[in-house]
Each structure stands twice: as C-alpha cells, then as structure tokens.
Amino acid sequence: xxxxxxxxxxxxxxxxxxxxxVAASSMLGALFLGEVMELPPCVLCWWQRIAMFPLVLILxxxxxxxxxxxxxxxxxxxLAGWLVAVFHVLLVAGVIPERIQPCARGVSxxxxxxxxxxxxTIPMLSLIAFTLIAGLLLFAQHRMSR
Amino acid sequence: xxQKYIFxxxxxxxxxxxxxxxxxHDSDKSARRDEVADQNRSILVREHSPTLGEAEARVxxxxxxxxxxxxxxxxxxYVKQLMAAxxxxxxVSVRYAPFHDGSEQVVKLLAAAKLxxxxxxxxxxxFAAQPNWASHHNxxxxxxxxxxxxxxxxxxxxxxxxxxxxxxxxxxQDLADARTLNVTKTPEFFVNGRPMxxxxxxxxxxxxxxxxxxxx
Numbered sequence: 154x155x156x157x158x159x160x161x162x163x164x165x166x167x168x169x170x171x172x173x174x175v176a177a178s179s180m181l182g183a184l185f186l187g188e189v190m191e192l193p194p195c196v197l198c199w200w201q202r203i204a205m206f207p208l209v210l211i212l213x214x215x216x217x218x219x220x221x222x223x224x225x226x227x228x229x230x231x232l233a234g235w236l237v238a239v240f241h242v243l244l245v246a247g248v249i250p251e252r253i254q255p256c257a258r259g260v261s262x263x264x265x266x267x268x269x270x271x272x273x274t275i276p277m278l279s280l281i282a283f284t285l286i287a288g289l290l291l292f293a294q295h296r297m298s299r
Numbered sequence: 300x301x302q303k304y305i306f307x308x309x310x311x312x313x314x315x316x317x318x319x320x321x322x323x324h325d326s327d328k329s330a331r332r333d334e335v336a337d338q339n340r341s342i343l344v345r346e347h348s349p350t351l352g353e354a355e356a357r358v359x360x361x362x363x364x365x366x367x368x369x370x371x372x373x374x375x376x377y378v379k380q381l382m383a384a385x386x387x388x389x390x391v392s393v394r395y396a397p398f399h400d401g402s403e404q405v406v407k408l409l410a411a412a413k414l415x416x417x418x419x420x421x422x423x424x425x426f427a428a429q430p431n432w433a434s435h436h437n438x439x440x441x442x443x444x445x446x447x448x449x450x451x452x453x454x455x456x457x458x459x460x461x462x463x464x465x466x467x468x469x470x471x472q473d474l475a476d477a478r479t480l481n482v483t484k485t486p487e488f489f490v491n492g493r494p495m496x497x498x499x500x501x502x503x504x505x506x507x508x509x510x511x512x513x514x515x
Contacts, residue, residue, distance in 0.1 A: 166302060174309060181317045189321045217303065 165297035169216050169223065172289040176208040179282040186267070186275065195262040197241045201279050204234025208286065221297045224290050231290060235283035241276035325497075332494045335481050340492045342476045344392045347410070347469045349418040352382060352390025357514040358507060363394045363477055363487040366409060367402040367438035371486040372426045377500055381507050388511060393422075395473040396485045399433070403470060404440035404461075410469050411460035412452055420450045 183202055186192050194202065208227055215223020243249045244262055265274050336343075343361050344350075360378065364371040382389045395410065397403040405425065412421035425432075428446035432439050444454075460466055480489075488495055490506040491514075 170302075170306065170309075173306075177310070177313055181313055185317065185320060185324075189324050213306065216306065 163219060164299075165221060165293040166216060166219050168289040168293035168296065169212055169219075172227070172286045172293070173209070173212040173216065175282050175285045175289070176205060176212060179205050179279070180209050182278070192266050197237060197244070197262045198275070198279075200237045201234050201241070201276075201283075204230045204237065205279075205282070221294070224294050224297075228287070228290050231283055231287045235280070235287055238276060238280035238283050242274075242280050245274055245276055329496050332481060335479075336489060336492055336494050339476075339480050342479060343489055343492055344394070345469075345472060345476070347413075347472070348392045348394055349409075349413050350390055350392040351419060353387045354390070356388050356390040357491075358385070358389045358510045359491055360389060360391045360507065361394060361489040362391060363396040363473075363480075363482045363485055365396050365398050365402050365485040366405045366422065366425045367397075367399040367429070367433040367436070368485045369429070369433075369436075372429050374486050374500065374503075375422075375426055377503070381504065385507075385511055388515060389507065393418075394476065395470055396477050396482060396487070397470065397474070398483075398485055399436055399438050401438040401440050402433070405438060405443055406470055407461045407466050408440075408443065408447075408457065410466045411457045411463075412447075412450070414460055415452055415456065417450055417452055421447055421452065424450050 180202075183194070183198075183205070187194050208230055211227050211230070212223060215221075215226070240249065241262060245265060268274050344359070348361075360381075362371075362374075362378065378391060382391065395406045397406040409418060409421055409425070412418050424447050425443060428443075432442040432446060477483075477487075480487075484498075488503050488506075490503070491510045493506060493510070495502045495506055
C-alpha cells in the first residue's frame with residue numbers, strides 16, 4: 154500500500170511515451186507533407202490534424218508527472234481522429250461512393266498524392282497512427298489500473 | 300529524471316530529423332527548379348508577351364502573374380523600382396498565369412488591351428482597383444469594367460478581341476508554359492532564366508543585382 158501503487162502506475166509511462174512518439178512523428182510528417190513538400194491538405198486531412206496535433210501536447214502533460222487521467226482526455230480525440238481516418242481510407246478505396254464525399258471544392262480527398270509500397274497512402278498512414286495510439290492508450294490504461 | 304531525459308532526447312531527435320529533411324528537400328527542390336528553368340529557356344517568353352523596357356537591356360525579368368493575385372499587386376511597384384534603379388538595363392516581360400477561378404476573363408481583357416497598346420495602363424488600373432473586384436481571392440470578372448474607364452480603351456473592340464480564339468490561344472499557351480516551367484504560384488520571377496532560390500522581395504533584388512553585375 155506504500156511504494157507498490159507508484160511502481161504499478163509508473164508501468165503506464167512507457168506506452169504513453171510510445172503513443173506520444175507516434176503522435177509527434179505523425180504531426181511532423183503531416184507538417185512536412187504540407188509545409189515543406191507543399192501538398193495541400195484536403196478537408197478530411199484537416200479534421201484528422203485537429204485530432205492528432207493536440208495529442209502531442211496533451212500526452213506529455215500527463216506524463217510529467219504521470220497522471221492516468223490523461224488517457225480520458227486523449228482517448229476521445231484519438232477515437233474521433235480514427236473515425237475520420239477510417240472514413241477517409243474507405244473513400245480513397247472507393248468503398249464509400251464519391252457522391253457523398255464532403256469535399257467537392259478545393260483539394261479532392263479522393264486524390265492519392267502519395268502511395269508507398271503500393272498501399273501506404275497518407276490516409277492509410279493516419280489510420281495506422283490513430284490505431285497505434287488508441288492501442289497504446291488502452292494498454293497504458295490496462296497497466297495502470299492493475 | 301530518467302524519463303525526462305528519454306523524452307527530451309526523443310523530442311530533440313525528431314526535430315533534428317525534421318529540420319534535416321527540410322533542408323535536404325529544399326536544396327533538392329531548388330536544384331531541380333534551376334534545371335527545369337535551364338532546360339526550358341526557349342519558352343520563358345513568347346512573342347505575344349508584353350514587355351516593358353529597352354530592347355537592348357541585358358537583364359530580363361520574366362514574371363508570371365495573375366491580376367487577381369494580391370502578392371502580384373504588392374510586387375508590381377517593387378519591380379518598377381528595380382527598373383528605375385538601373386535605367387535602361389532591365390526589361391520586364393509578363394506571362395499570364397490566371398490561377399484564380401475567374402481571372403482568366405481578366406487576363407483575356409489584358410491580352411486584348413495589349414492589342415490597343417494599353418497593356419501596362421490596364422494592368423495598373425486593375426491592380427489599383429483589385430481590392431474592389433478581387434477581394435479575398437474571389438475575383439468578379441464582370442466588375443472589372445467599372446475600373447478601366449480611365450485607361451482610354453475602345454471597349455467595343457476590347458470585347459470583340461476578348462472573344463477572339465487567338466487571345467484564347469495566347470492564354471492557353473502561357474498556362475501550358477507555366478506548367479512546363481513548374482510555375483504553380485504567382486508571382487513567379489525568372490531573371491535571365493534563373494528562378495528565385497526562395498520566394499521573397501529580397502531574393503528577387505539579389506538575383507537582379509547578380510545579373511546586373513555579370514552583364515554590365
């Protein structure tokens with residue numbers, strides 16, 4: 154009842170740090186694509202950025218000192234971003250018909266600007282990142298509640 | 300403590316990778332732009348392009364511009380200042396780059412005004428009135444007529460010329476050349492065929508100064 158809870162809750166730090174690494178590299182990656190390579194972000198990309206960028210600041214705020222409630226703040230953002238990313242990936246894949254795509258003007262969200270190894274598009278990278286972050290947050294939750 | 304170090308090192312590493320990638324990307328891009336400009340020197344300027352300045356001037360600025368572009372409007376007096384600072388040594392040619400929706404009509408108006416020998420006067424009038432007809436990147440081509448009265452154009456002839464397929468061909472040609480030269484934003488400048496290393500008034504001034512030095 155003395156040192157034990159501290160030690161077990163410290164166990165959640167590493168997955169939180171992992172989630173932050175994913176979020177921070179996603180943010181820098183998005184900034185590189187947008188600001189350096191000057192690929193214009195489409196509307197759905199903006200929605201995903203809105204969910205991703207705050208995580209880069211929120212997660213460290215809950216890591217120093219370790220505060221497990223950071224998961225409650227970070228998870229809704231992650232899930233919201235994850236949903237948009239799923240929608241975006243389905244749109245690019247053609248599963249969702251173009252008729253209901255929300256971005257007719259400006260940059261088309263359907264346009265594939267980058268495709269690595271034949272399947273890694275920008276929305277796919279975003280979906281992978283949100284999935285990883287959600288997984289790591291849940292894992293941290295699990296470790297800290299033990 | 301330990302965790303703080305790990306975090307700090309990770310953050311610093313990521314920023315360093317980002318900065319390095321940016322530097323590498325930018326220098327690659329600038330090298331590629333030089334190469335593209337060099338390979339396409341012959342299409343930098345066309346016979347139909349309006350040109351200001353002495354024909355013997357050895358420093359030639361080619362500007363891709365859009366009359367609805369606010370930055371083009373801001374740069375226009377600077378370009379004239381550069382010319383005034385080196386009288387007879389600089390000439391400027393304009394290429395049409397109507398990248399805003401709706402500015403193609405306005406560009407055709409300019410091309411038609413050139414037939415009446417009033418290109419530069421019309422361009423100045425359009426730039427002066429730009430906040431009225433093209434605020435917030437939303438050009439209203441029908442409104443420009445209100446602002447070119449002072450230029451002294453034959454409006455009936457102007458309207459007829461604007462509908463001429465030859466004028467349309469000029470605009471198509473300029474847009475095609477812009478694509479070949481990788482011009483995606485306005486204004487874009489080439490000084491004796493060299494693009495600016497990065498965008499900015501100082502960079503343009505520097506480029507012009509270098510060319511003045513090497514040519515005179």
